[in-house]
Amino acid sequence: MYFEKIPAITFQGPQSSYPFSYRYYEANKKILGKTMAEHLRIAICFWHTFCWQGNDIFGDGTFNRAWLSAADPLKRAEDRAVAAFEFISKLNVPFYTFHDRDVSPEGDNLKSTKNNLLHMQDVLAKHMEKTGIKLLWGTANLFSHPRYAAGGATNPNPEVFAFAASQVKQAMDMTHQLRGQNYVLWGGREGYDTLLNTDLKKELAQYARFLTLVAEYKHKIGFKGALLIEPKPCEPSKHQYDFDTANVYAFLAKYGLEKEYKVNIEGNHATLAGHSFEHEVATAYAYDIFGSIDANQGDPQLGWDTDQFPTDTRTNTAVLYQMLINGGFSTGGFNFDTKLRRQSIDLEDLFYGTISGIDGLAKSLIQAAQLVENKKVCDVREKRYASWDGALGKKIQSPKTTLEDLDHYVAEHHLSPQPVSGKQELLEILSTS
Numbered sequence: 001m002y003f004e005k006i007p008a009i010t011f012q013g014p015q016s017s018y019p020f021s022y023r024y025y026e027a028n029k030k031i032l033g034k035t036m037a038e039h040l041r042i043a044i045c046f047w048h049t050f051c052w053q054g055n056d057i058f059g060d061g062t063f064n065r066a067w068l069s070a071a072d073p074l075k076r077a078e079d080r081a082v083a084a085f086e087f088i089s090k091l092n093v094p095f096y097t098f099h100d101r102d103v104s105p106e107g108d109n110l111k112s113t114k115n116n117l118l119h120m121q122d123v124l125a126k127h128m129e130k131t132g133i134k135l136l137w138g139t140a141n142l143f144s145h146p147r148y149a150a151g152g153a154t155n156p157n158p159e160v161f162a163f164a165a166s167q168v169k170q171a172m173d174m175t176h177q178l179r180g181q182n183y184v185l186w187g188g189r190e191g192y193d194t195l196l197n198t199d200l201k202k203e204l205a206q207y208a209r210f211l212t213l214v215a216e217y218k219h220k221i222g223f224k225g226a227l228l229i230e231p232k233p234c235e236p237s238k239h240q241y242d243f244d245t246a247n248v249y250a251f252l253a254k255y256g257l258e259k260e261y262k263v264n265i266e267g268n269h270a271t272l273a274g275h276s277f278e279h280e281v282a283t284a285y286a287y288d289i290f291g292s293i294d295a296n297q298g299d300p301q302l303g304w305d306t307d308q309f310p311t312d313t314r315t316n317t318a319v320l321y322q323m324l325i326n327g328g329f330s331t332g333g334f335n336f337d338t339k340l341r342r343q344s345i346d347l348e349d350l351f352y353g354t355i356s357g358i359d360g361l362a363k364s365l366i367q368a369a370q371l372v373e374n375k376k377v378c379d380v381r382e383k384r385y386a387s388w389d390g391a392l393g394k395k396i397q398s399p400k401t402t403l404e405d406l407d408h409y410v411a412e413h414h415l416s417p418q419p420v421s422g423k424q425e426l427l428e429i430l431s432t433s
Contacts, residue, residue, distance in 0.1 A: 025362035041333030043095030043136040046102035073105035085127040095136035100171040137182035138175030151189040153210035154203040186230040191237030208255035215260040228264040233273040244273040262291030268298035278318040285326040292332025307339040309357035316364035
């Protein structure tokens with residue numbers, strides 16, 4: 001037990017001042033026909049929550065985590081799993097996520113690495129059976145080891161490509177065996193630092209080949225979950241090929257993979273790409289590639305990934321509104337790939353941060369549902385496009401209509417269309433009242 005002094009976190013209502021309680025997240029509360037838990041599908045990651053030690057590029061780790069103290073790497077992995085499932089159980093949320101190297105150490109050779117994975121697969125399965133916590137997604141870490149300095153799929157060395165493919169196969173097998181609901185690929189090193197040494201066309205073709213192999217293997221093993229690509233414009237690479245949602249879709253469509261992959265959107269990555277969080281979500285729905293979300297929020301004044309807890313209810317209300325009007329999650333969820341601040345060194349800070357983020361999402365869900373129910377925002381938007389249901393709108397959308405037909409229509413009807421108000425300010429009142 002690592003958190004024996006921390007109680008189970010329960011809902012106590014908005015009036016509660018007790019920090020170890022939810023003020024808004026009431027897992028079984030019904031909203032628009034589904035429970036909060038079903039809408040939000042919250043997951044806790046191993047990566048930043050149980051592996052990160054508070055280090056950054058300017059300083060060493062500030063955290064002292066008992067589950068990271070064992071000398072043997074495999075024992076550390078076992079201890080980390082104990083801490084993770086204890087933490088998630090106390091939060092009463094349904095899912096977890098991992099990178100392969102978060103939960104299992106790399107061995108001295110391929111055989112020992114695979115043995116470690118199989119051992120930790122059994123360990124995780126036992127924790128899952130005991131707690132009822134499920135795996136939202138797994139992924140392979142193709143960015144930390146020096147072999148991936150120039151990427152995995154886009155590496156100029158085919159041996160690195162093959163090694164990355166092997167690692168993804170192992171991580172997919174583990175995800176499949178643990179009944180994961182998605183498999184994620186994040187291309188942090190799949191990009192470039194300078195075009196002086198980069199064959200851009202070749203690297204993009206390599207990336208497509210890699211993704212094709214992954215999709216083929218998914219079908220071969222009968223994995224029913226979604227394959228997700230996580231967009232990010234930069235960091236650690238100067239320019240990453242999965243820059244944003246629209247870029248990912250264009251890439252997938254070019255190589256005929258748009259039916260195989262969806263996106264795992266992170267709020268902080270949207271900030272780095274110069275987009276709003278809701279823009280990325282709405283774009284994913286528009287292209288029919290919405291998959292899952294990393295709930296991390298960024299700092300718009302900083303140009304790097306801060307991975308903060310999602311406490312910005314105005315932003316998250318806008319995101320959840322887009323989700324509610326488009327059907328919400330299918331296999332995805334809100335994953336907490338979030339980091340404490342380096343000065344937050346106490347164990348209880350892990351709970352404070354996560355509780356604040358979960359409550360932030362729950363409050364945003366309540367507000368977004370109110371917008372859906374009162375229909376005021378929806379009514380203004382529908383009215384704006386209503387004329388497209390008229391004769392001219394239908395004529396334009398008919399495949400039989402030509403450019404010459406529209407030229408003739410304008411002349412025949414003496415058209416001189418005038419602008420009408422977009423009602424942005426009214427909508428901002430309606431969406432925040």
